Amino acid sequence: MICWWDILEIPYDSDTKTIKKAYAKLLKVHNPEDDAEGYQRLRQAYNEAIMYSKKNNVNQYDNTSNLEGVSYNLNNSTLQNLKEENNQDLTEFNSSIYEYDEKISGNSSIVKIYNEVQNPEININEQIEQFFYRLEEIYKNIYLRIDTTVWEELLNSDVLWNAESFKTIEDMLFDFLCTHKYLPAEIWIKLNNNFTWSRNEIKLYNKYSETIVDEILKNLKTPNKLKYDYVRDINPDIIDEYLYERQEGYEALQEKNYAKAYISLNKAKALFDQDPELLRTIGDYNYEFNHMNEALKYYKLAFQINNYDLECVLHIGKILVSYELFSEAVPYFKVWLSYNNNDKFALDYMSYCYYYSNDLVMARESFKRLLSFDENNKLIKKYLKNIEAKLEGKYVRQIKFYKDNLLEEVETEKVIRSKRLYEEEKKPLNLSNIFRTVIFIVMIIGALGCMAEHRNQVEINYDNTKESKIDTNNVLFSDIITPKQFINASINSNVKMHLFEVKPIKYYKISEVFENRVIFSEDELKQKGLNNKVESQLYIGTLKQQVFIFSDSKCSKKTIDKSGSYELKGAKCFIDTNIENKIQKEYASLYPSYHWVPGGFIDASQDEINKAINKNSKLIK
Structure with a gap:
């Protein structure tokens, strides 16, 4: 037997x-x-x-004493x-x-x-009821909901070892998760390990709607990375609403849907503003838009609550270096490097922080470590040579800091290649001195050119009779080839871009501000009697699956290419958020699965182009 x-x-x-x-x-x-x-x-x-x-x-x-001396090698x-x-x-x-x-x-x-x-004496149905009573109890209590030990105990219940009740619970639990889905990533992983839903997709799609299955499978396969450690103190009545908005904002930001991210993140913050996961995500949103002051503010708030948030640490350090606050940035990079001591990027930042904080001994050590990763790096050697001279008491000037030292390094390599060519031709030239002279001359010419341009621009009289005389073709426009470039462009800056799938919409720009805005719908124009003030119609177009809003009196069916493309030149201007959201809502169906670029619209009117020129001329000192 x-x-x-x-x-x-x-x-x-x-x-x-x-x-x-x-x-x-x-x-x-x-x-x-x-x-x-x-x-x-x-x-x-x-x-x-x-x-x-x-x-x-x-x-x-509890009976280990009885096992002493027992051999397991029978x-x-x-x-x-x-x-x-x-x-x-x-x-x-x-x-x-x-x-x-x-x-x-x-x-x-x-x-x-x-x-x-x-178990003839136990009713299976009662066990199943007890299981789900405990499940609801766990989900309602946020302390229990995020406790992995509690879930392990639940998933190890005897009723789950019964094949018939297991199948019943599996189906009922999936139904439960369709409406109770805000769980930490580790809990989703445990659930998937127990019920293997991710390996039975066909069965699920046959039984449930595609939308529900897609969402559950996304949670099972790629759970949301946001942690739940700091939401224990939130009002239980709004916990799921908060987690919904937080998750929506995070996912929208990952997908570059900035308008949706902005709305959801602000709603979440209004509900609860002491969650470092949310604060860091808001920091990420501002970082994307190059709003460094706001980004730094939220990263620091998040780090004050969670001192182990390495993402915040790295971002804080980077922003402080961009502001040349080197001493202040040092402790943040120290924290990061204590967990990632061979991170070349952080080492690079830390080296400059030590150098410009005048901590030359640490700077030398840090640059030497960097050099071990890239032995031929001329820029690092330049810094080390400068440091050694300073430590020896020699008078040497501090190397000027540039935010993008890699570009400086590339330029240096080009000069070295030129030197080799001269050496091959055996020309007895001192290239180092020549190069310095050329750079000096270029700088002088550039400075004189800027002064002349500044003088010419200041002398421009921006009254209505002369504005039209400015030749748009001679105005400097920034080429926009990606949505992020447009987002990073400042308001009142001139841009040029090629849009596709261009379509007119029933919104118009008027010639003067009315009720603190210049964009109105067709119905609003009639109601407010503004038809006689219309300057141009608004259009929407796409670039890399992102939708842009613009106004251009020259745009029409005749000027739009047969393929729907249009070459646009204009100034990036502010747009009222409510109007922006209304346009997006009304015309979203024209571009399904596309995202709408927030942060402004393009105004091709000569007035706005000239204002941008005027603004830029005033910035030159």
Whole structure:
């Protein structure tokens, strides 16, 4: 007779936990629908193992003193004796199974046989009800909801070891998660490991709507990275509303849907503003728009609450360096490097921080580490040479700081290649002095040019009679080839871009400000009597699956290319948020799955182009 430990493929002295794990593993092999006999043998072995374990108190931690001196390397005769001794108990248990089998009809399923034999005194339905009562209790209490130990206990409930009740719970639990989906990533992983929904997609799509399945599978496969550690103090009545807005804002930001991200993140902040995960995400939003003051503010707020947030640490350090606040940036890069000590990027920033904070010894050490990653880096060698000279007491000037030292390094490499060419031609020239002279001359010419341009621009009279004389073709426009370039462009700056899928919309720009805005819908123009003040119609067009809003009196069916493209030149201007949202809502169906670029619209009127010129001329000192 085959013993239960042979069927379960475990040692005879295994504890209950090991027995259950072995059963769960073999259950995948002996599926009751495909292998009823194998499944019955497996269930009987499982019952026998549990009975033996409980009867003999096998491997219980509170009885470890009784196990002293016992050898687990049993010889064959000892093992055979144990098998024979255990067979008596097994025979008695088997007889109870056979007696029960005779009482049920031959058409009863093998699952029902197991259920009744295993625990005839317990009602399975009651166990299932208890399971879901506990589940709701856990979800309602945020402390329990984010506690992995609590979930492990729930998912290790005896009722889940019953094949019939397992299937019922699996279906009911999926239904529950459709409306209770705000869980930490580690909980989603545990659920997926227990129920393997991600490997049964076809079955799920056949039973539930595509939208629901897509969302659940996304949570199972790529759970939201936002943590739940700091939401315990939030009002329980609004916890799910807050988590919804936080998640919507985070995902919209990842997808570059900035308008949606802005709305959701602000709603979440209005509900609860002490979650460092949200504060960091708001910092990321501002960082995307190059609003460094705001980004720094939110990164610091997040870091004050969570001192282990390395993403905040790195961003704070980078922003402080961009402001040339080197001493202030040092502790942040120290924290980052304590976890990522070979991060070349952070080392690079830290080296400059030490150097410009006048901590030359640490700067030398840091630059030497950088040099070990890139032995031919001329810029690093230049800094090290400068540091050594200073430490020796020599008078040397501090190297000027440039935000983009990599570009400086590329330029240096170009000069070196030129030097090699001269050497090959054997021309006795001192290229170093020549190069310095050329740079000096270029700088003087550039400065004189800027002064002349400034004088000319200041002399321009911007009255209405002369504005039209400015030649748009001679105005400097920034080429916009990506949506991010437009977002980073400042308000009242001239831009040039090529838009596609251009379409007119029923919104118009008027010639003067009315009610603090210049853009109105067609209906509003009629209601407010503004038809006589219309300057141009508004249009929408796309670039890299992002939608832009613009006004241009020259744009029409005749000037739009047959393919729907249009070359646009104008100034980036502010747009009222409410109007922007209304336009997006009304015309979103024209560009399904596209995102709308926030932060302004392009005004091609000569007035706005001239204002941008005037603004830029005033910035030149």
